[in-house]
Each structure stands twice: as structure tokens, then as C-alpha cells.
Amino acid sequence: MKNLSRLLFAMLLVLGFSNTYAQDENNPWAISFGINAVDFYPTGEDAPLGGYFDEFFNAGDHYNILPSLSSVSAARYINSGFSVGATASINKIDKFGDDRSRYNDVTYFGLDGIVKYSFASILNSKCVEPYLGVGGGYTWVDDIGAGTLNGTFGINFWLTENIGLTAQTSYKHAFEDYLDTHFQHTAGITVKFGGKDTDEDGIYDKDDACPEEWGLAEFNGCPDSDGDGIEDAKDSCPQEAGPAEFNGCPDSDGDGIADKDDACPTEAGPKELNGCPDSDGDGVADKDDECPNEAGPAANNGCPWPDRDGDGVVDKDDQCPDLVGTVANNGCPEVTEAVKKALNAYAKTILFDTGKSTIKEQSEEVLQNIVDILKEYPNARFTIDGHTDSVGSEANNQRLSQERASSVMNYLITKGIASNRLEHQGFGESKPIDSNKTKAGRANNRRVEINLIK
Structure with a gap:
């Protein structure tokens, strides 16, 4: 009892x-x-x-x-x-x-x-x-x-x-x-x-969201391998502990960028530079900056090298440091269609002695205009092409066109145009631009052309 x-x-x-x-x-x-x-x-x-x-x-x-x-x-x-x-x-x-x-x-x-x-x-x-x-x-x-x-x-x-x-x-x-x-x-x-608990985590399979993996009750039996309070299935870095704001990934340098997205995970840096530092504040990350302690433009790889003409190409890389040019043309100005037309307009007015390759004195001004234009584009290369009408033998016309093109090229060289920028060739009577049956047509066909070598 x-x-x-x-x-x-x-x-x-x-x-x-x-x-x-x-x-x-x-x-x-x-x-x-x-x-x-x-x-x-x-x-x-x-x-x-x-x-x-x-x-x-x-x-x-x-x-x-x-x-x-x-x-x-x-x-x-x-x-x-x-x-x-x-x-x-x-x-x-x-x-x-x-x-x-x-x-x-x-x-x-x-x-x-x-x-x-x-x-x-x-x-x-x-x-x-x-x-x-x-x-x-x-x-x-x-x-x-x-x-x-x-x-x-x-x-x-x-x-x-x-x-x-x-x-x-x-x-x-x-x-x-x-x-x-x-x-x-x-x-x-x-x-x-009699309850079944396959992974032996104390949560029966019936109530276990991960019955094959040992887990925690707060995650319905699913694991949190790195112990950061975020279950593995929702953790972007399940083997490395990290805060919830980064989906469980660490931020070793504390710059607000998770290590997995940080190009410099052990050095704090701004988001716009993928987490890498910029010691001189020039907008070029130290790892890409050839002068990390001296501010300089990105075009200079972060170095403060001069750019006299202000065209964005530093002087050391600028083939035309005193002329405004383009990056694509190594800092030199690019020859426009208008300039090409002007060159050929001048070239067609060059006069030679009849049947010879000597240039007449009255073409001096025209040739000087051509020299001035070529000097504005110091890295551009040109070909000087000679042409004749169909009067006379074809062989004699080919020779004459070649010699006249050579005569113009040599003149330009004497005026300071580098020889490696020039080439010449003669086409004789093979490329007429007008009819050889009229006096005016033949005059048009007797010509010199100056063309840009691309």
C-alpha cells in the first residue's frame, strides 16, 4: 500500500x-x-x-x-x-x-x-x-x-x-x-x-529533413558543418564559418566583401576594385598599379608619367607626344578621308617636264603643302603612285610613271619626310581615270597620287 x-x-x-x-x-x-x-x-x-x-x-x-x-x-x-x-x-x-x-x-x-x-x-x-x-x-x-x-x-x-x-x-x-x-x-x-534514426543525430527519420546526414534539431536534422549558425544547404561556404550577411562565407579582411568574391581577401579594399587596396587613391588597384604609391591615370597603369598633348597616351608610349592623337593610333592623329582627298588634289597638280621625270619649279608650293600635311601625321606611311596617258609605247610609259613617282618621293625625303614612311610605284597607262581619246582626258590620266598605306 x-x-x-x-x-x-x-x-x-x-x-x-x-x-x-x-x-x-x-x-x-x-x-x-x-x-x-x-x-x-x-x-x-x-x-x-x-x-x-x-x-x-x-x-x-x-x-x-x-x-x-x-x-x-x-x-x-x-x-x-x-x-x-x-x-x-x-x-x-x-x-x-x-x-x-x-x-x-x-x-x-x-x-x-x-x-x-x-x-x-x-x-x-x-x-x-x-x-x-x-x-x-x-x-x-x-x-x-x-x-x-x-x-x-x-x-x-x-x-x-x-x-x-x-x-x-x-x-x-x-x-x-x-x-x-x-x-x-x-x-x-x-x-x-522503435523509432528509426539513420544518421543517429537524435532526430527520427520521419522528422529529419536530412536523414542521411548528422544534423541539428534547429535545422530539422540538417548539418551545419562550419558551426556558423547557417545550415549547409543555405550556406554558400559550408566548410568556412561566416556571418549571415555573406550567406555563411568569411570576410577575412573585414572590407565588406566575402572572401569568395574578393580579389584580395587578406587586404581590405573598396567594392569597386573587387576588394583590393588602392594606396595612392588613383582608382587603379595596387596589384595592377605599376606605381602604387604615386597617383596616375589608368591609361598609364597608375603611374604619373607625362602626357604633353593630353590625348590620354603617355609620352613614353606616344609616337606623337606633341600632337593630339588617338590611343588606337599610338597617340598620333589618324589620317581622315578629307586629308586623303587633299593630298591627292595637291599631288595631281604636280607638273613635270614633257616626257621627263624632272619636277617643274612652279610645283614647289604644291609640294610644300604636301610636306606640311605629311608632317602632321608622323607615324603614317604613304605610297606615291605614278600614272601616264596612252601616248607612246607601253614600256616607255611604265618607265616614265615609275621615275616620276620616284622623283616626288625623293623630293619629300629632302624636305624631312622619313624614307621609311614612303614607298613609290609606277602603273604606266594601266589605270586611267579618264578617256585617252581627248586632250583633257589624257591630261587627267597623267598624274601622281599619294595614298595612305594601311
């Missing part, structure tokens, strides 16, 4: 402090061990028994208790709060209501099956699990047995996720006269088990 009272007190204490879970799919099996008490009194019979539930808790006068392990149960969770189970119990009967003479320490043995429904999910409780059950069984008293129809009410108080205390009472209605209807109360310990 003292043991039963202590057990009931412990169960009430646990009701106030427990925070665990009921039997469910994760732990489908449960085994209970405990003691049972058989009470014939409050079953609505005549004396020596009493009315229904009379003196229901009068354990001292009416309970038959075997002071040892006397009840073993096994249950299997099915679905939606339902489970099925079986119980074997043993007892000694010496009290039949108020009558102490009917039984004298006779043996009581019961085998019972049950279908139970748990109210844990309805109550949304993690520690208290009331349940109702219905079933039947066979009970022997003094070697005489009879079938019973059973109705059960019980409560599980879960101490941990797998261990709890159980208290229940069953009304067992007997179908034979030689067995009396009675209540059987049970108190004991229940252990549930």
Missing part, C-alpha cells in the same frame, strides 16, 4: 514538471511494467459488494495487491492516435468486497487485448497523454476462467521522450457466473522505442 501511494504521488509531481512526448510514429512500440490492484467492490452488486464506484479509492479495504511486479504490457502504435496492445497480469485474491472468506489467497491471472485512443494531440500536450481503450480477454481466478469485455481509462506521464509513468483502470465485465465483474487498476513504468 505504501509503494502504491508513493507511485501515485510521483506521477502527480511529474505532471507539473514534465515536457516530453506521447507515443507516436517515431516510437511505435511501448512496453509497460508495473503492479496491478483488483477490486470487486464498486461494481453495482449486492452486499458484500457495493454500488458502482462506491469507495472506489478505498485501497485498504478492497484492493487486492501483489507487492511485486505483477503486470506486463506491450503496445504498437497504428495511426491517428490509435494503438493496439496486450497485457498479462497476475495477482493474489483475498478480498471480495467486505467478505474475507470467499477467497483465501487464490491466484488471479489475466490475458487481455486492447485498442487504445490517445488524446495527446487533441490536448496539444507534450507530457500528459490520457487515453481510452476497449478490448477483451480471459481471466482465471482459482483456476476457473471466463471471458471479459473491458473498458479502460488511463494516463501516461512522459518523463523523457522514451520513458514515462502509467496509471490506468479497467472495468472488466465477466460473461460467466463463476467470475465476478471487477475493476483492475495498474500503475507502472512505460518505455517506448
